[in-house]
Amino acid sequence: MSSCYTRIKCQDYQDLLKNYKIYKEDEAEDEEFSTPMLWIGIYIAAASLLCFLATAADVFRGFVERKLWFPCKFITLNAVSLTLLGVAMKLPLDLNSSMPGQADQLVKLSSCVFLCTIMGNYLPSLGALHDEGILSNVVALAILVITLVVNIGIELDTGVIYHNLWVEYILVSFFLMILLVILCFSALAVPTTKKYLEWKYSELHRVAFYKPEENKGKLIRVEKLIEDVRKYWMMVQTGNPQFVLARSVTCAAAGVVCLFAAFILGEAEIRLFFKAGVNWYVSSSSYKYSTLATLCIQSIGVVVGSIGPAFRWFIGTNYKYSQKASFSNLKREFMIESYWLQGLKEWREKPMDIRIHSRKCRKVLQVSKNLTVTICISIQVFILLASKTVRVISILCLRPVLSCCYHCKKLKRKLVSEHTNCNNPKPHNVGSAAEMELGRYVLLLEGEEELPARILNRISDAVNRLIHVARKNRPRRLKRLIDKSTSFKGVAEFDSDRVECLHCEEPPNVWSLPVVTLTSIAIALPNVRKSTVKKLIKSVREGLLYIGLVEKSLDVNGDLLNIISAADFLWIGVDLYRSWLDIDLRKMSAEGKTCSENLSSLSDMAKKMVLKFKEKLSEAGPREIPLNWPPKVIAANSMYRISQTILLDHQCNSRKAEVKLFDKLCTMIADITGACLTNLPRVITLKCFHSAIENREENVKLAASLLGETEEILKSVQRHELPSLNNDQFSYIDEWRFAIRNKHSSRPVSNSSNEYISVGSPEVHIDIE
Known part of the structure; x- marks a missing residue:
């Protein structure tokens, strides 16, 4: 009996060990997994x-x-x-x-x-x-x-x-x-x-x-432009879809x-x-x-x-x-505004565009759609009523806190108003009038009360801060370059019709291309200090940022995109490597040749590139249209015409004449840049209006920063006389050239204007033709 009991006990012990071993294996496996x-x-x-x-x-x-x-x-x-x-x-x-x-x-x-x-x-x-x-x-x-x-x-x-x-x-x-x-x-x-x-x-x-x-x-x-930007800012902030949703019930x-x-x-x-x-x-x-x-x-x-x-x-x-909400008129408080349900109602009234021959099936689908939309309208109404109820309950529960806050703010405004009136009442009245004027540009939905004055003040202060910060980042080098401009006559001087055309149809000019080409020529001039050239390049670099913005903003159809790309491509070489289409301009200026020889070299190389491209055009195609020329060919054609124009109008055989020509080129660059930047007010307005509602705030913010940066430049160019052009013609440099030439060619020649007429005299012949 004892041995049997021992065997059973040993068997149980072995089973226990076996089960424990299995348990440990399972535990290790679970831990691994x-x-x-x-x-x-x-x-x-x-x-x-x-x-x-x-x-x-x-x-x-x-x-x-x-x-x-x-x-x-x-x-x-x-x-x-x-x-x-x-x-x-x-x-x-x-x-x-x-x-x-x-x-x-x-x-x-x-x-x-x-x-x-x-x-x-x-x-x-x-x-x-x-x-x-x-x-x-x-x-x-x-x-x-x-x-x-x-x-x-x-x-x-x-x-x-x-x-x-x-x-x-x-x-x-x-x-x-x-x-x-x-x-x-x-x-x-x-x-x-x-x-x-x-x-x-x-x-x-x-x-x-x-x-x-x-x-x-x-x-x-500029003052009017600042006022307009502030108004646009008020409109875009109060009409921001995110803000409208955030203040919704x-x-x-x-x-x-x-x-x-x-x-x-x-x-x-x-x-x-x-x-x-x-x-x-x-x-x-x-x-x-x-x-x-x-x-x-x-x-x-x-x-x-x-x-x-x-x-x-x-x-x-x-x-x-x-707003001193009164709950005596609960019907008005719980009124459902139409914009909440308008989309659903329009969807319900709109017929279904389905191609099913069976009239019964179409009827069932139409009824089902109408029923679904009606249910959605009911749910929408319930949500709005529940939300309005929550708002009413919130006001009732928070009435003591809100009342305390309201009276504290009222007392604070009263004290500030009295202090302001005692010290300087006139600015306060002016500020109040300005706030009332901006209040006309607040966008509100149906049923919304006027926004509190403190919110409008914050919105107004925000755009003022944007403009103030942008003023600190104004392009100072560009401003010094623009100050050299006394008129816009350089717009008509950089390209003369006396220069022989290399093609029966020339590509149109854009603002940036002659600026880059003139800068390239200025770098190639001998006997000019390197520090002076560096200052010019830095000024042009700042100017091209705004010129590019004007060109891309006003070229709505993209017709001039290829020519703008040619100028961008050319500027990379000039800015980074001081080269024009792989030609080292600094090396050219240091070779000891005269200014006329360097200009002739640039003109000849550019002419060869254009003629070589012309020879490849065996048959008419899209590339034959000047707008579709390769960027290098467009840049070469610009260099040929501008360098030939300079050779026709200037003789550079002395160091003094070379320095004088460099100053003349800087003035021409300043004139062209200044004329281009007269379009900035239009660009600012376009950025404030022509954009999707989701992106409009960022565009108005960019417009405010742009205005702050260029405020001094705009005041400088406003002193010059503008050609007689309509708003669309101001965008194109060729329109400026024709208008300025026609204006000066119609004037009698005088001693004070001989220099300008000598450049513009050939254009009289063009007008007669």
């Missing part, structure tokens, strides 16, 4: 960190620019942010991994709340998207949110999420769906809102700015939802901390310490990310309260 999970967790934490940094950057930018509605620049609804967000949501989407620790349970909740916060920040960015981008990105976000909510439901049912956090998960899932519905139905109103803002912007531009008959043949005064409601979600996460973390003590942060999952890292990053992200939605809600509530 779970090794990548740590790296996946780190990947999730990194994606969460990037989302957090993007949100923090927008918050920081909002405070720096004093835009407390926090426009979206980094955390916008696009493919990149949605991809990062999808990676950051990996933990609540994981149905298989066991996550029994307190930190493991909390990280799923923090991910859901983090998504709520990101969605609240996404809402204004809908205004920066095109219609196609809105549809695709909103659908992608909806798929992510719905998948996440379904997975949360499965985890609640299977017990992956513990019972002590059920209430928090259910509430956050509900908030996610609310935010998704708000975002989707806000997106439906964006196209209609943009059309209305675009129409209002165009109407104000037409009434207040577009007066071409008043500006014919004259430049817009749905955005305020979304801010309340985000705040509630953040409070729920904070409550859960505090409750579990006091329940589990210091061990609450221990992770028992295969993600290990990456779970804690993700939890910390997302929790901080929720706090920082809630700043934007919270400010939009509070400022919107305070703004409504400051």
Whole structure:
């Protein structure tokens, strides 16, 4: 009996060892397979960190620019942010991994709340998207949110999420769906809102700015241009689709939802901390310490990310309260503005473009579409009414705080006003008049009250700061070059019709090509100080930045693009290597030849290049059109004509004559550059108006900076007499040449103008022909 018992006991012991061995092998195998999970967790934490940094950057930018509605620049609804967000949501989407620790349970909740916060920040960015981008990105976000909510439901049912956090998960899932519905139905109103803002912007531009008959043949005064840019800035800021969405009632409601979600996460973390003590942060999952890292990053992200939605809600509530909103007329308070429903109504009334022969099928589809749109309209109305209710409740709850803030600001304004009136009443009145004038250019939607004065003042101060900062970066070298110009006669002098044409049809001139060619000739002149040449090159470098901007902005059809490219190609060699089409200009100037010999060499080489190209044209083709010539041939033709013109009009056989010619070339460059820059006011106006509504703010900002940089230059060129041209002709250098030549050729020859007439006299013969 004893031996039998011993055998059974040994057998049990062997089975126990065998099972233990199997258990250890399984444990080692599980540990081996779970090794990548740590790296996946780190990947999730990194994606969460990037989302957090993007949100923090927008918050920081909002405070720096004093835009407390926090426009979206980094955390916008696009493919990149949605991809990062999808990676950051990996933990609540994981149905298989066991996550029994307190930190493991909390990280799923923090991910859901983090998504709520990101969605609240996404809402204004809908205004920066095109219609196609809105549809695709909103659908992608909806798929992510719905998948996440379904997975949360499965985890609640299977017990992956513990019972002590059920209430928090259910509430956050509900908030996610609310935010998704708000975002989707806000997106439906964006196209209609943009059309209305675009129409209002165009109407104000037409009434207040577009007066071409008043500006014919004259430049817009710099002071007037500054006023116009300020007005455009007011229009583009108040009509910014992001700002319009940020001050909407749905955005305020979304801010309340985000705040509630953040409070729920904070409550859960505090409750579990006091329940589990210091061990609450221990992770028992295969993600290990990456779970804690993700939890910390997302929790901080929720706090920082809630700043934007919270400010939009509070400022919107305070703004409504400051308008002395009265709830005695609730019908007006809960009135639905037409732009919210206009797009859906137009879609419902629009017939379906379907090719189905069966009348019954077409009827069923049409009825189904109408029913679907009607349901969407009902949901939209419900969302708006609920959002307006939230706003009313917010005002009632915050009435003591808002009342205190309102009276404090009122007292502060009164004290400042009294102090200003005592010291200097006149500037205050002038400022008030200017503010009232700018107030006419505020873009508001239907049903919106006037924006508070402090918001308009911030907008006005922002453009003033832009112009002030740009003034510090003004091109000083270019200004010194422009000061050498006393008129625009150099525009007519650089190319003479006495020069023989190498082709039956010459390519037209652009502003930059003669400037670069004249600079190349100036470098090739002997007996000129290197320091003087360097100063000229630096001045031309600054000038070409603005010349290129004028050319590309006014060449709407792109007809002169090839010639502009030739000038750009030529300038690279001149600026970087001091060479003209692989010909070393510095070496040429140091060879000891006279100025006339160097000019003849450049002219001969350029002529050979053009004639060689002409010989290759065996039959007519697109290359035979001068606009389509290769850049090198266009540059060579310009060098030939300009160098021949200089040889005809100047004899450079002495050192003094060479220096004098260099000064003459600098003056011609200054005249051409100054004439080109007279188009800057038009370029500034075009940048303020002719652009898509999504990009208009950046263009107006660029226009304000451009105005600040070139303000002194514009004042300098305004002193010169302009040729008699219409607004379109001012863009082309050839039109300037013809106008200046005709003007001077019609004058009687006098002793004071012999020098100019000697250059322009051949043009009299052209006019007679």
